[in-house]
Amino acid sequence: KQEVTQIPAALSVPEGENLVLNCSFTDSAIYNLQWFRQDPGKGLTSLLLIQSSQREQTSGRLNASLDKSSGRSTLYIAASQPGDSATYLCAVRPIGGTSYGKLTFGQGTILTVHP
Amino acid sequence: EPEVTQTPSHQVTQMGQEVILRCVPISNHLYFYWYRQILGQKVEFLVSFYNNEISEKSEIFDDQFSVERPDGSNFTLKIRSTKLEDSAMYFCASRSLGLSGYTFGSGTRLTVV
Numbered sequence: 001k002q003e004v005t006q007i008p009a010a011l012s013v014p015e016g017e018n019l020v021l022n023c024s025f026t027d028s029a030i031y032n033l034q035w036f037r038q039d040p041g042k043g044l045t046s047l048l049l050i051q052s053s054q055r056e057q058t059s060g061r062l063n064a065s066l067d068k069s070s071g072r073s074t075l076y077i078a079a080s081q082p083g084d085s086a087t088y089l090c091a092v093r094p095i096g097g098t099s100y101g102k103l104t105f106g107q108g109t110i111l112t113v114h115p
Numbered sequence: 116e117p118e119v120t121q122t123p124s125h126q127v128t129q130m131g132q133e134v135i136l137r138c139v140p141i142s143n144h145l146y147f148y149w150y151r152q153i154l155g156q157k158v159e160f161l162v163s164f165y166n167n168e169i170s171e172k173s174e175i176f177d178d179q180f181s182v183e184r185p186d187g188s189n190f191t192l193k194i195r196s197t198k199l200e201d202s203a204m205y206f207c208a209s210r211s212l213g214l215s216g217y218t219f220g221s222g223t224r225l226t227v228v
Binding site for chain 2: 001029032034036041042043044046049051089091093101102103104105106107108
């Protein structure tokens with residue numbers, strides 16, 4: 001059974017710092033991995049989607065990498081801002097089972113960027 | 116950018132009552148999902164829906180739950196007789212073909228009292 005773990009559970013940094021959020025998964029047989037942002041009490045906003053054949057994806061100040069063989073992904077946030085404060089979730093879409101693509105989520109990293 | 120729309124944003128219901136959560140997926144998407152997140156816990160899969168039928172469901176999705184796509188745009192989740200433990204945020208999601216990513220709605224917070 002696929003398990004997804006995110007480290008750290010919470011992170012507090014001053015504005016302007018570069019930071020790394022970690023995601024690990026137990027079964028490397030995945031189609032892709034998706035990073036989401038969740039503001040308190042709100043929905044999930046997709047940040048980056050990395051296919052299993054890709055090593056990284058970039059969007060603005062965000063860069064996500066994927067090392068499928070070791071079961072790891074990192075989300076790098078450059079020059080953090082208070083507006084980046086949120087919970088960051090990673091989710092994998094495993095190969096196997098049905099092809100309909102249910103996601104398995106990590107528990108998230110709660111990020112606080114203080115001015 | 117296309118969005119998945121969910122209504123209502125918050126619903127309070129008494130234990131034993133039926134609730135219907137509504138979703139309008141992105142129009143050209145083909146796969147539809149419901150997930151839920153109990154406060155402080157992981158987002159967990161409930162059910163997937165494709166070609167007008169359930170394609171996969173989790174252990175959580177028992178006989179008290181049902182889904183329907185009554186027309187070409189709406190996708191609903193019904194809970195027949197709510198329990199206190201059904202209190203959670205319910206997310207609708209959709210995606211297009213192949214290896215596309217998911218688009219999630221903003222969620223419905225269900226509180227059962």
